Amino acid sequence: xxxxxxxxxxxxxQVLDRIGDRWSVLVVLILAEGTKRYGELAxxxxxxxxxxxxxxxRGLERDGLVTRTVHASVPPRVDYALTDLGRSLLDxxxxxxxxxxxxxxxxxxxxxxxxxx
Amino acid sequence: xxxxxxxxxxxxxQVLDRIGDRWSVLVVLILAEGTKRYGELAxxxxxxxxxxxxxxxRGLERDGLVTRTVHASVPPRVDYALTDLGRSLLDxxxxxxxxxxxxxxxxxxxxxxxxxx
DNA sequence: CCGAATCCGTGTCGATACTG
DNA sequence: CAGTATCGACACGGATTCGG
Numbered sequence: 001x002x003x004x005x006x007x008x009x010x011x012x013x014q015v016l017d018r019i020g021d022r023w024s025v026l027v028v029l030i031l032a033e034g035t036k037r038y039g040e041l042a043x044x045x046x047x048x049x050x051x052x053x054x055x056x057x058r059g060l061e062r063d064g065l066v067t068r069t070v071h072a073s074v075p076p077r078v079d080y081a082l083t084d085l086g087r088s089l090l091d092x093x094x095x096x097x098x099x100x101x102x103x104x105x106x107x108x109x110x111x112x113x114x115x116x117x
Numbered sequence: 118x119x120x121x122x123x124x125x126x127x128x129x130x131q132v133l134d135r136i137g138d139r140w141s142v143l144v145v146l147i148l149a150e151g152t153k154r155y156g157e158l159a160x161x162x163x164x165x166x167x168x169x170x171x172x173x174x175r176g177l178e179r180d181g182l183v184t185r186t187v188h189a190s191v192p193p194r195v196d197y198a199l200t201d202l203g204r205s206l207l208d209x210x211x212x213x214x215x216x217x218x219x220x221x222x223x224x225x226x227x228x229x230x231x232x233x234x
Numbered sequence: 235c236c237g238a239a240t241c242c243g244t245g246t247c248g249a250t251a252c253t254g
Numbered sequence: 255c256a257g258t259a260t261c262g263a264c265a266c267g268g269a270t271t272c273g274g
Contacts, residue, residue, distance in 0.1 A: 003218040006143060008164035014141075015217040015224050020137035022130075026123060038237060047127035056239060063226025075235045076274060085223055092216055095209050100132040101120040106202055107132050110181025113263055155256055166248050171257060192255045193254085239272070246265080253258075 018063055023048055023056040025093050028082065031066060032090050084094065106114040135180055140165055140173040141208050145199065148183065149207050152198040182206065 001041035005013040018024055032037060040059050042053055055078060060066040071077040082090075120129040135141055143162050147153060153161075172180055175196060177183040182203035186195040201206075 003221050005146070005214055005217060006161055006163055010218045011225055012214075012221050015141050015221055016142060016213060019144065019213055019217065020142060021132050022137055024134060025137060029122070037130055042237095044123055046123055049269095050237075051239085051267070055266095057148055059209075060229055062231040064230075065224075067146050070237095072274085076237060078237065085220065085227070088220065089216065090143075092209075092212050094137055095212065096133060097129075099206065099209055100129045101124060103202065103205065104120050104129050104132055107135075107180045108274075110202070111179055113181075114179040116120045159256090164248095166260095167257070172247095193257090194262095195256060212236070235274100240262090240270080241268105242270105243268090244266085246264085248261105249263105250261090251259085254256090 004047070015063075018059060018065075019089070019092070021056065021059070024054055024060060027053075027056055027060065027080075028065070028086060028089060029085070029097060031080060031082045032094070035079050036047060038080070041080065043069050049068045133182075134208070135176060136206065137184075138173065140169055141177060143215060144170075144173055144177065144197075144208060145203060145210050146183070146214060147213070148197060148199045148203070152196050155195050155197070158197065177203070180199070 003010050005012045005016060006007065007013075008095065023045070025115050026048075027041060030041060038053070038057075042048065042058075043052070043079075057068065061068050064083055067081050067083055069079045069081070071079070120127050122129045122133055124130070140162070142163075144158060147158060147161050155170070155174075158174075159165065159167065162170070164175075174183060174185065178185050181200055184195045184198050184200055186198070188196070
């Protein structure tokens with residue numbers, strides 16, 4: 001039987017949670033361009049704290065979606081890149097991004113209507 | 118210019134957040150089958166609290182993804198259904214579900230490797 | 235200098251109990 | 255049946271500090 005996302009204890013829930021994570025999607029989208037340094041990720045994603053960026057990257061690394069490479073140099077340098085598994089997510093997250101941008105106006109209109117009610 | 122999901126104050130961030138919401142995805146997937154009552158949603162989604170189900174449905178309604186219909190009867194009856202906008206999300210969330218189920222094994226393997234490290 | 239770890243205020247989540 | 259109210263626990267986020 002297929003994993004069931006509606007079941008409480010099915011791991012597929014946790015997988016969905018990671019995909020759904022607000023920061024994970026943005027990190028994956030940027031890493032789609034290629035290997036990036038920690039600092040570049042921090043700059044590109046406005047509003048993310050160092051703590052959450054580190055935590056997000058750790059989670060993605062743990063789930064096998066990104067690799068983390070530490071270069072022993074001064075100044076220190078840490079590179080992140082997508083794994084094959086991570087790249088298999090690209091179409092999906094790119095779809096999310098384009099849906100969000102394409103339907104933003106409709107959603108905002110619906111919100112105005114709801115709030116004015 | 119297109120909305121930029123990386124910008125802090127762009128509404129597309131909020132749209133992404135709703136799509137990414139752990140419960141929203143599950144609710145939308147079930148409503149894909151057709152109109153559902155509050156109670157049926159609560160039963161189908163294991164582990165969701167009444168509070169979060171209500172909150173999730175309100176959010177989806179506010180964003181114009183779901184309609185809420187109250188029937189003045191005893192016992193009360195409230196129906197939820199997807200709007201056209203909500204249906205436009207179906208392919209995407211179905212894709213998320215299938216990715217999660219299809220790659221669950223790989224993710225769990227990666228986690229074991231990481232945790233054993 | 236860049237990246238990670240720590241402390242702490244705050245908001246959000248979940249469980250339980252209660253109401254129209 | 256379909257919510258609302260309340261409260262404790264936990265996770266988030268910011269600022270600061272540490273470490274290579």
